[in-house]
Amino acid sequence: MKPEYRRIFRAVSDIPRGRVASYGQVAARAGLPGRARMVGRVLGYRTPGMELPWYRVLRADGRIAFPPGSQGFRKQVELLRREGVEVREGRVRMRDFGHAADLDRQLWGMPDEE
């Protein structure tokens, strides 16, 4: 398995329970900025039996990446709700993990930093 995959898996595992993160945010946190697509691809590589909160990963706008009504979609909704995350029409409100930092930075015109 490629080292990138491991970092991605680790980043996903790092998402706190009851919270969600976007693909781009996961990629960045894995030290792979700009590789959001790779995250989605790697999540498809998840090996059965490994405990990974894949369902906490959503699109940047908070929408679930699966087609509505599909198996994966319903599963993800169920798992998220089981953790207390509110899901409406296949989307959740992005909270403190991710989006906020960018918005603050933009509002204040701050240079990039962590």
Next chain:
DNA sequence: AGTATGACATATA
């Protein structure tokens, strides 16, 4: 090698 596609993101209209 070139093209198409995807569990994506950002910008613009």
Next chain:
DNA sequence: ATATATGCCATAC
């Protein structure tokens, strides 16, 4: 809110 347009990276054909 929807719709294109680009950029992006890894696979598949």
